[in-house]
Amino acid sequence: MTHRFEIRVYYEDTDLAGIVYYANYLKFIERARAECVRGLGVDQLRLKADEGVVFAVRRVEADYLAPAKFDDLLQVETALVQVTPARLVLDQVVLRGALRLFQARVTVVALGPGGRATRLPAEFRRKLAQP
Secondary structure: OEEEEEEEOOHHHEOOOOEEOOOHHHHHHHHHHHHHHHHOOOOHHHHHHHHOOEEEEEEEEEEEOOOOEOOOEEEEEEEEEEEOOOEEEEEEEEEEOOEEEEEEEEEEEEEOOOOOEEOOOHHHHHHHHOO
């Protein structure tokens, strides 16, 4: 499974040097993950209301490879690497054309109503397994 999401770099995303501020890449990949989940047909608000389950990032390993600049059109690719009963591991890459600017390996866990780790909902796991 690979999901693609486009994002434009706005002035507010840049620092004094005119390049994307490093922390904003985390926002970009977060938006891409949210759209990836939405694309699977999962309503995260309903999941929280019905089952009390939310997703949280547990770990991020990030590499900054080249700068993005104001008005660049970027593509974020999200690929599923591993699914366990309680977590997902995803590889996310930010590209400008064919040039790789940023890459991250992200571990996402499911949290239950008390804020403790819980199993990923069965329906969500089924949707991940669909081709």
